[in-house]
Amino acid sequence: MNQDPANQKFREISWRRPLTEAEQAEWRAQLEDDPSALADAEAENALSSALAQLPDAPMPSNFTARVLQQIERETISEQRAAQSPLLRWWRVFIPRFALTCLVVSSGFFLWQQHATKKELVSVAREVAESPLLADPTMLSDFEIIARLTPTESVADEGLLALSEDLLAIGQ
Amino acid sequence: MLPYVETVMPAELDPDAALMLRVKQGDATAFTTLVEKYKQPVLNLAWRTVGDPTEAEDLAQNVFVQAWKSADRYQATAKFSTWLFTIARNLCLNEIRRRSRHPAESLDQTRDDDDQPTHQIVDKRSSIAPDELLRDELEHKVDAALAALPENQRTALLLCRQEELSYEEIAAVLGCSLSATKSLIHRARETLKARLKPYLHSGVWEEKK
Numbered sequence: 580m581n582q583d584p585a586n587q588k589f590r591e592i593s594w595r596r597p598l599t600e601a602e603q604a605e606w607r608a609q610l611e612d613d614p615s616a617l618a619d620a621e622a623e624n625a626l627s628s629a630l631a632q633l634p635d636a637p638m639p640s641n642f643t644a645r646v647l648q649q650i651e652r653e654t655i656s657e658q659r660a661a662q663s664p665l666l667r668w669w670r671v672f673i674p675r676f677a678l679t680c681l682v683v684s685s686g687f688f689l690w691q692q693h694a695t696k697k698e699l700v701s702v703a704r705e706v707a708e709s710p711l712l713a714d715p716t717m718l719s720d721f722e723i724i725a726r727l728t729p730t731e732s733v734a735d736e737g738l739l740a741l742s743e744d745l746l747a748i749g750q
Numbered sequence: 751m752l753p754y755v756e757t758v759m760p761a762e763l764d765p766d767a768a769l770m771l772r773v774k775q776g777d778a779t780a781f782t783t784l785v786e787k788y789k790q791p792v793l794n795l796a797w798r799t800v801g802d803p804t805e806a807e808d809l810a811q812n813v814f815v816q817a818w819k820s821a822d823r824y825q826a827t828a829k830f831s832t833w834l835f836t837i838a839r840n841l842c843l844n845e846i847r848r849r850s851r852h853p854a855e856s857l858d859q860t861r862d863d864d865d866q867p868t869h870q871i872v873d874k875r876s877s878i879a880p881d882e883l884l885r886d887e888l889e890h891k892v893d894a895a896l897a898a899l900p901e902n903q904r905t906a907l908l909l910c911r912q913e914e915l916s917y918e919e920i921a922a923v924l925g926c927s928l929s930a931t932k933s934l935i936h937r938a939r940e941t942l943k944a945r946l947k948p949y950l951h952s953g954v955w956e957e958k959k
Contacts, residue, residue, distance in 0.1 A: 591917075594910050594935055622943045625950040629892050630911065632885075635790055636797035636806055643785045646814045647778070653815065 585609055586616065590623060597627045766830035774821045781821075785814050788831070792838050795908050798896055799842040800849075809845060813838045831912065832919040839905055839923055846901060888949050895945045903938035906931055 589606040592598060598606065603624060610617040639645070660667060766787070772780035792813050797806035816837050824833065896904055902924060909920045921931040943950060 591932070594939065595913065619943075622947075622950050623939065626939060626943055626946070629888070629946070629950070630907070633889060633892060636793045637803055638790055638793060639807060642789050642793075642807070642811070643782060646785055646811050647782070649811060649815050650818050653819075 583609070586620075589620070593623045593627045597631055598624055763826060764829045767826040770821065770824050770830050770833075771826055773818070774824055781818060784817075784830070784834075788834055789814070791912055792834070794911075795835070795838055795905070796842060798893075798904065798908055799901070800845055801897060805845075809841055810838075813841055816841065828922065829914070829919060831914050832922050835909060835912070835915065835923045842905070843901070891946060891949060892942070895942050898945075899938050899941060902926075903934050903941070906934040907938045907942075910935055 586606070586609060589598065589602060589609075592602065606620055607617065610620055766784060769780040769784050773784070789810065793806060793810040796809040796813070797803060800806050800809060813834070817834060820837070896907070899907070906920060906924060909915055909923060915923070917931060918928055921928045924931055924934070926934075
């Protein structure tokens with residue numbers, strides 16, 4: 580690209596708008612010794628013409644009215660929010676309060692589940708560690724044995740006295 | 751809305767900036783004047799950014815609504831057009847980002863396809879001269895080439911069409927230096943020239959008499 584300041588001047592003018600006939604003639608005269616720069620200058624001018632001829636966006640006839648209506652709507656909405664602190668409180672804090680309750684109750688439920696499980700584990704451990712009960716068949720003659728006449732205790736007392744004497748002798 | 755209060759403006763103040771200062775004081779008539787003046791260029795920028803006429807209208811409307819809402823923060827330190835097009839560009843960027851997060855919503859936007867024009871035209875082949883048909887087709891080519899440019903290059907190129915914006919003001923809208931802005935414009939035009947080369951040399955774009 581030709582970096583000559585005069586060339587750059589015309590180039591920057593062409594960026595904003597197509598050059599006038601006089602400007603084009605002057606630019607061509609500067610570049611006539613540089614065919615590639617001249618071709619580039621022609622392309623620049625053609626591009627500027629193309630960009631200048633791009634159509635505008637379709638504009639709705641009530642655009643300004645719609646802008647003013649939107650401003651009015653948003654102003655009213657803001658005024659309502661400012662005038663009703665109770666409403667704002669209702670809208671902001673109630674959902675937060677509900678969420679907090681949900682979190683707390685979920686936590687309590689989970690804790691309760693954990694505590695119940697712990698208790699069950701404890702009970703199961705106690706049962707597992709307790710000594711084995713006697714075979715139930717051993718108790719089948721319990722009533723008969725209970726009806727047996729009690730033995731006299733005299734022979735037992737004599738045996739007990741004898742065992743005490745033996746102990747005394749041994750010492 | 752506050753009542754309008756007459757004030758004396760400095761002579762060198764941009765006339766649109768003076769109008770905007772009246773809007774700041776609640777003058778709806780001044781605001782309407784500004785909307786009427788800038789609605790077409792803002793809509794053009796929005797249309798060539800989003801491609802869809804209805805969405806472009808909504809976007810352009812939001813630009814002016816945002817300008818109204820921001821009136822109390824407006825400072826006449828630069829031209830009004832620079833401030834307004836900065837709002838327009840920011841809203842366009844937001845829309846582009848929103849579309850990139852939800853690509854399914856823009857399946858009908860075929861931005862790189864030369865055969866899919868970005869705006870509707872009426873098929874009047876039977877009643878339009880061949881030259882006009884060719885011109886219409888070439889306009890679609892230019893539209894498609896513009897749509898395929900990166901956003902910053904396309905915006906720089908489109909803002910160039912706004913004669914009231916100097917290169918410095920375009921740089922302010924884009925948020926970059928003057929040299930970077932001219933580089934963006936140059937790169938955009940080189941891309942368009944390469945893509946439209948057959949049409950540029952055809953002589954079709956001689957200025958309309």
